[in-house]
Every structure is written in structure tokens, then in C-alpha cells.
Amino acid sequence: MTPAIVHVLAQAAFGAIAAAGFGVLFNFGWKVLAWGSVSGAVALAARTIGLDLGWTLEGASLAASALVTTLAVVVLRRHLRISASAIAIAGCIPMIPGAFFAQALIGTFNLTTAHPVDPTGTLVTSAISGLRVIFTVFAIGAGISIPIHLLRGRDY
Amino acid sequence: MTITPPADQDPVIYRHRELEQIAIASLGCARVLMETGSRVKVAQECCRLLAIGLDAEMSGIRVGYASIALTLGSGANTITRMVTVNRHGVDYRLNQAVRDLVVTASANGLQPAEITARLDATVAGSKRHPLWFVVVAVGLACAAFGGLLGIDPGAFGPVFLAGALGQFVRHRMLAGDINPYVATVATAFVASVTCGVGARVAGSGTVDVAMIAATLMLVPGVAATNAQADVLDGLPTLGSARAISVFMTMLFAATGIFVAQAVLGLHP
Numbered sequence A: 001m002t003p004a005i006v007h008v009l010a011q012a013a014f015g016a017i018a019a020a021g022f023g024v025l026f027n028f029g030w031k032v033l034a035w036g037s038v039s040g041a042v043a044l045a046a047r048t049i050g051l052d053l054g055w056t057l058e059g060a061s062l063a064a065s066a067l068v069t070t071l072a073v074v075v076l077r078r079h080l081r082i083s084a085s086a087i088a089i090a091g092c093i094p095m096i097p098g099a100f101f102a103q104a105l106i107g108t109f110n111l112t113t114a115h116p117v118d119p120t121g122t123l124v125t126s127a128i129s130g131l132r133v134i135f136t137v138f139a140i141g142a143g144i145s146i147p148i149h150l151l152r153g154r155d156y
Numbered sequence B: 001m002t003i004t005p006p007a008d009q010d011p012v013i014y015r016h017r018e019l020e021q022i023a024i025a026s027l028g029c030a031r032v033l034m035e036t037g038s039r040v041k042v043a044q045e046c047c048r049l050l051a052i053g054l055d056a057e058m059s060g061i062r063v064g065y066a067s068i069a070l071t072l073g074s075g076a077n078t079i080t081r082m083v084t085v086n087r088h089g090v091d092y093r094l095n096q097a098v099r100d101l102v103v104t105a106s107a108n109g110l111q112p113a114e115i116t117a118r119l120d121a122t123v124a125g126s127k128r129h130p131l132w133f134v135v136v137a138v139g140l141a142c143a144a145f146g147g148l149l150g151i152d153p154g155a156f157g158p159v160f161l162a163g164a165l166g167q168f169v170r171h172r173m174l175a176g177d178i179n180p181y182v183a184t185v186a187t188a189f190v191a192s193v194t195c196g197v198g199a200r201v202a203g204s205g206t207v208d209v210a211m212i213a214a215t216l217m218l219v220p221g222v223a224a225t226n227a228q229a230d231v232l233d234g235l236p237t238l239g240s241a242r243a244i245s246v247f248m249t250m251l252f253a254a255t256g257i258f259v260a261q262a263v264l265g266l267h268p
Helices: A003-025 A030-052 A057-080 A084-095 A098-111 A119-150 B011-035 B040-053 B092-108 B112-125 B131-149 B153-175 B180-201 B207-213 B221-232 B236-263
Strands: B057-063 B067-074 B077-084
Touching: A003 A030, A003 A084, A003 B131, A030 A057, A030 A084, A057 A084, A057 A119, A084 A119, A084 B131, A084 B221, A098 A119, A098 B131, A098 B207, A098 B236, A119 B221, B011 B040, B011 B067, B011 B077, B011 B092, B011 B112, B040 B057, B040 B067, B040 B092, B040 B221, B092 B112, B131 B153, B131 B207, B153 B180, B153 B207, B180 B207, B180 B236, B207 B236, B221 B236
Parallel strands: none
Antiparallel strands: B057 B067, B067 B077
């Protein structure tokens, strides 16, 4: 296997484990937990392929979340009667850039210390991290919402 | 369904009492849905379905972050009732069980007292994963997040242990009715300090990233996506309230990490 494929598989495995962990935290039953894990693997594999193709994080996240949600609506809700939005959200949560969010906030904390080191650089880095968080979260939200609306996959 | 009032009772007062019972049952279901991670549209649909099933008309509903108000009508009679919504969380199995109850009640015209009794039984009998299992799962999820962030092999063990410990601390604090934001900052501090010390001992070169990975179970992902879904559904007020709560949670989590980094001397 090429290093690129190994990288995609590793990211997919991490995505599956992270989605399953959140699924347990959200009290998913066993069947939903298994599908949530698959959803996380597909989402992270799709995002990694997008990033490897040179897409932005936001664009790759949008494509990955839209793909996972579409699959969840078409396969799971229509054939297995499982909540598509729950599976899609579980799969997409590992893509939410919590680390960028923390880095952005910690950077702004560092700016307010008595003698900040390289305040201009810190401000720019924090601003970039903050903007990536906003755009990526909106991309993921749009990627989940748009297919559900278009495919009439909204479950009650 | 409307029940003909006894001959000795005022039909207007009788219908008002019927509507009140329907409103209480509907609000009870909607409250549990909101507290277990539903979008606003789902809570609204719950009240609409129950009103239809019980031959009432839903004249209006206002779903706020901390309360829900519902107005039901029947001919010239209307009644408005409100219920308080407690801490927002996520519980998929309970959420689905309540949705199933609402659909059954609407289709079969269950009486309000029976709906309320079934709701209470559903909440009381809802299954949850054991704490040890949740703690281990969250530890593994944090380690996986670390892998996604590119931590080196030496940091995986400390991230797993710190994430699991953090989840245990968070669970105990929330079970003890501690303010959720206070629980967040304490959890972030405990998890990141533990992870930082462990990663240093293990000789990791990615201590700072590992400390963040150990706290990522605190990221309110469902609240973030629900906030956007509510705004897209034409409900910007509650969507904004959710977004503020997401920001506050992340601010408190970052504070915990920042203090932990200061304690370990990682600040420049």
C-alpha cells in the first residue's frame, strides 16, 4: 500500500474510534453505535482524500459531511429506519475543529499577558484559527442540513 | 379526542381542563426532547402531533432555551401553559423512545394522563451505558482525536488516561449538580494537567497538542450543529442562544487548558 492510502486508512480508523466514543457519550444503542462508527470512518476518509487533493479544510469538511449525510439518509433511514441525522452528526463530530478553537482562545489569552511574546504573530495565528473554526463548523452544519432538506430525510 | 362533559359540568370549563391536560402532556414530551438533544422543530412537531391526536388545535408554540410555552385551542376555548427546560444534554436512546411514544400517542389517541404516565415510565426506565464503559470509550475517543491531530506515539497512553479521568471527573461533578461551566473548566484542567505530566514522562515531543486532545470530549458538537440547524429552520433566537452556550463552553475549556499549561510552565 502507498503511504497516501495508509494515511487515509489511519485517519478513517481514528475517525471511527472518535465517533464511537462520542456515540457512547450520547448513549447510542449498539446498532446505532456501529453505524455511527462507520459514519466517522467514511467522513474522515473523505475529508483526508479532499485535503490530499489540495482542497481547503472547509471545502473537504463540507464534502465529507454532505457525503456521510447523503449515505445516512439513503441507506440507513430508508432501509433500516435509523435516524439519519444522528448517524451523520456522530460521524461529523470528529471533524469539528475543537483543537483550533482551543488554540484560538489560548492565543488570545496569551495576548493579554503582561509581556506578550510576538503579539502580532500571536494575534494573526489566533485570528486564522478562529476563522477556520467558524468556517469549518458552518461547512459541516451545511453539509449535514442541505442533504437532509433536499432528500426529505428529516426524521421525527 | 373530545369527551362529552358530564351533564352537571360547564362544557367550557370542562374543555379548558381537557386542554390543560393535553398541554401538560405535550410540554412534558417536548421538554424531554429538548433536554436530550433535539432541534426545536422536533419539539414543535411533537406538540403538533399530540394536539392532532387529541383533537385539539395548536394555536402557537414558543420554544426558548430555558422554557417552552404552548397555546392550545378548541373552538372558542384556548389555554396557554409553560414548562421549564433544564440542562441541555444528549441522550439518543431516551430521545428516540419519547419520539416513538409521541407517534404512538398521536396515532392511537392516547389520553393525556396515559401519555404522562408512559413518559414518566420511559424516562425512569431509560437504559444508559455503565460509567466505566463511558469513561473508557471517551478515553479512546480522545486518543483517536490525538491521532487526528498528529500526536507522537508516546502521547497516546497519557491522552487515553487523561481523557478517561476527565470524563470521570465531569460525570461526578454534573451528577453532583455542579454548574456545567464550572465542571467544564475543572475537567479541562484535570485532563490537561494529567496528560501534560504523563506525556512529559513518556518523552513525547507533542505535549501541548496532547493536552488539547485530552479535553476534546468537552467540545459541544451536537449543540453546535443544532445551533446552525435552528437558524436554518428560521429560529435564529434559540440558534443564537445555543451558539453562545457553545462559545462559553469552549471558553471555559480553553481556560482550563491555559491554566494547566501555566502550571506546567509551557507558556513562553
